[in-house]
Every structure is written in C-alpha cells, then in structure tokens.
Amino acid sequence: MSEQRIRNDIVKWGRSLFERGLTAGSSGNISVRLDDGFLMTPTNSCLGFLDAERLSRLDATGNHVSGDAPTKELSLHFAFYDQRPQARAVVHLHSTYATALSCLADVDPADAIPPITPYVVMRVGRVPVISYTRPGSADIRPLIESIAVxxxxxxxxxxxxxxxxxxxxxxxxxxxxxxxxxKLVLLTRWMPVRLLNTEAIADLNQTFKLK
Incomplete structure (x- = not known):
C-alpha cells in the first residue's frame, strides 16, 4: 500500500472515530508503521479534521522528518512497536466507556475487560491496566513494554x-x-453475568490467533 493511501486512511478513520463520538476535541492519536518509518497524527490535532499532507512523518529511529510536530504520546506508540513486530498501527482514544473502566478502582488490573463476548477475545484479547502517568510522559514506556509482548x-x-x-x-x-x-461490562456491572469459559476462550485463541 502506498504512503499516500495510508495517509488518506488515517484521515478517513480519524474522521469516522471523531464523528461517532469515540474521541472528543483534540484527544486521541493514531500511528502507522511504514517500511521506512512512521506516520502519526500531529500534537493537539482533532481526529475529525486531519490533513493528510500535514501528518507527522518520522524515520525508522523515531526522528521527526516532515509534517507537523507529532503527538506528545510518542512513548505509547513506540513501546508497542518495539515489543510487537507484528504491530502495524496503534490507536489511542479517550472513548467514554473504556475510559470509565480505566477510572474504576476495582477492575482486575490483569484483565479489565472480562470475556463477555467471543469478539472481545478474538479482536482484543486480555486488557491489563497500566498505572497512571502524566499524559505525554516517557514514564509510560517501560510500563507498556512490560505487557506489550x-x-x-x-x-x-x-x-x-x-x-x-x-x-x-x-x-x-x-x-x-x-x-x-x-459498555456491556458497565451496563451489566451488578448483574449475574455468564462469561465465556476457559475452553471457549482457548478455542477462540487457537482459531483466530490474535497474538
């Protein structure tokens, strides 16, 4: 896929996420790994109004080479890229329900999203909670690196x-x-929920091989 096509896709998906209320204002950021570097959404940009030609272009070592200055959340993205060679894109949002879960004191830090449907197992997997750091701080990098594999x-x-x-x-x-x-987890929070059992989860992991 050409770099221009990837740029256009970042704009397309950013607009889609914004228009559906999955991130607000200038929150959230997107990156894509290229063969010779990275494309990232610029700092303080709104995902609903991105300009393909102004996306931040970084080289393979993470140096900014063209476009607007990149998101301040570089450490989030590079932590995953460094530990997951199969990762070709990273998306970070402030979506309402997932962010609400991140604020609850009693969620399981090893897996905040219980296996309530097969699709969360197939497409997302287990979701640990990373300890709080200031937005934009490089302190997040080792925390993500410790779970990213x-x-x-x-x-x-x-x-x-x-x-x-x-x-x-x-x-x-x-x-x-x-x-x-x-959203489903929060809607059913005080209800007797039937979760997928270990056999079903193992079957999904074997069949769809998320990792």
Whole structure:
C-alpha cells in the first residue's frame, strides 16, 4: 500500500472515530508503521479534521522528518512497536466507556475487560491496566513494554484505551470492539453475568490467533 493511501486512511478513520463520538476535541492519536518509518497524527490535532499532507512523518529511529510536530504520546506508540513486530498501527482514544473502566478502582488490573463476548477475545484479547502517568510522559514506556509482548491492548489508568493491530483497519476495529465491550461490562456491572469459559476462550485463541 502506498504512503499516500495510508495517509488518506488515517484521515478517513480519524474522521469516522471523531464523528461517532469515540474521541472528543483534540484527544486521541493514531500511528502507522511504514517500511521506512512512521506516520502519526500531529500534537493537539482533532481526529475529525486531519490533513493528510500535514501528518507527522518520522524515520525508522523515531526522528521527526516532515509534517507537523507529532503527538506528545510518542512513548505509547513506540513501546508497542518495539515489543510487537507484528504491530502495524496503534490507536489511542479517550472513548467514554473504556475510559470509565480505566477510572474504576476495582477492575482486575490483569484483565479489565472480562470475556463477555467471543469478539472481545478474538479482536482484543486480555486488557491489563497500566498505572497512571502524566499524559505525554516517557514514564509510560517501560510500563507498556512490560505487557506489550503478550497483549495487543491496554487501559491506561484514568486516561483511556490504547490498541494495536496488524493494520490500521484492524486496530480501529479492535478499538471499537473494546469500547462496545466496556459498555456491556458497565451496563451489566451488578448483574449475574455468564462469561465465556476457559475452553471457549482457548478455542477462540487457537482459531483466530490474535497474538
């Protein structure tokens, strides 16, 4: 796929996420790994109004080479790219339900999204909670690196979700699935929920091979 096509896809998916209320204002950021570097949404940009030609272009070592200055959340993205060679895109949003879960004190820090549907297992997997750090701080990097080999997604405490995928489309779809499942989890929070059992989860992992 050409770089121009990838630029256009970032604009397309950013607009789609924004228009559906999955991130607000200038929150959220998207990146895609190229063969010789990275494309990222610029700092303080609104995902609903991106300009393909002004996206931040970084070289393979992470140096900014063209376009507007990149998102301040570089550490989030590079932590996943460094540990997951199969990751081709990273999406971070402040979507309502997943962010709400990241603020709850009693969620399981090893897996904040219980296996309530097969699709969250297939597309997202287990979602650990990363301890709070200031937005934009490089302190988040080792925290994400510690879980990134085994997890394609995480919730950052009191901040929101971050998801990787083998393509931009896959990352967006996984983010959408995470948000919808977080909504289901909160809607059923005080109800007797039937979760998928270990055999069903193992079958899904073997069949769809998320990692």
């Amino acid at each position: 085994d997890h394609a997604a995480a919730l950052m405490q009191n901040h929101g979700p971050i998801v990787t995928g083998t393509s931009l489309e896959a990352a967006v779809f996984a983010m959408e699935e995470l948000e919808e499942t977080a």
